[in-house]
Amino acid sequence: ASVESLLAFELSKVELVVTSLLGMGGSAGYHTSVLVAGNEYYFNQAGINVASSLESHDEHADITFVGYSQHSGDAMLKFLQQYFEVNSYDKLRKNCNSFSESAMYFLCGELESLLGEDFSPNAHARDFDVEDVIAEIKVVYDI
Numbered sequence: 001a002s003v004e005s006l007l008a009f010e011l012s013k014v015e016l017v018v019t020s021l022l023g024m025g026g027s028a029g030y031h032t033s034v035l036v037a038g039n040e041y042y043f044n045q046a047g048i049n050v051a052s053s054l055e056s057h058d059e060h061a062d063i064t065f066v067g068y069s070q071h072s073g074d075a076m077l078k079f080l081q082q083y084f085e086v087n088s089y090d091k092l093r094k095n096c097n098s099f100s101e102s103a104m105y106f107l108c109g110e111l112e113s114l115l116g117e118d119f120s121p122n123a124h125a126r127d128f129d130v131e132d133v134i135a136e137i138k139v140v141y142d143i
Contacts, residue, residue: 011068012037014107016100018064019057031057032100036073036107043099047086048077056096069107076106 015035022029033042033056042049042056050073054061084099 011070012072012107014066014069014104016064016066016104017054017057017061019061030097032097033057034100034103034107035063036069036076039073041073041077041099041103043084043089043096045087045089047088048081048084048099050077066104067108071107076103079106 013036017033017035017040019031020029021031033040033054035041035054038052040049040051040054040056042051044056049056080099080102083102084094088094
């Protein structure tokens with residue numbers, strides 16, 4: 001490839017931002033967002049938000065460099081908006097973490113590669129689906 005073609009190919013720096021939250025009964029939860037080329041992308045009741053700096057986290061946020069993407073933040077936004085619409089936020093089923101996971105996959109591909117070379121999926125968790133557990137609870141306990 002020529003130097004000109006390499007220079008024309010711009011990569012976007014991708015970072016994952018995580019803030020630990022103390023929630024119900026003292027248990028921890030996490031608020032996540034994604035930085036793409038310095039812009040923060042995060043999801044809440046207003047849909048996908050874009051900010052030119054960290055807006056959805058406090059000063060205790062952990063920022064982890066993930067890599068570089070051939071996709072821009074704008075391309076990610078255009079694609080994911082159809083799935084993360086205004087008023088579609090749900091604290092348990094469709095939240096900032098769901099968005100961040102989808103965004104990271106769009107930007108960087110295989111999620112396991114983001115977890116480091118020591119990561120290997122737990123075979124015992126392969127077929128787990130929280131919706132199946134909830135359905136069983138409803139049947140057994142008539143909820």
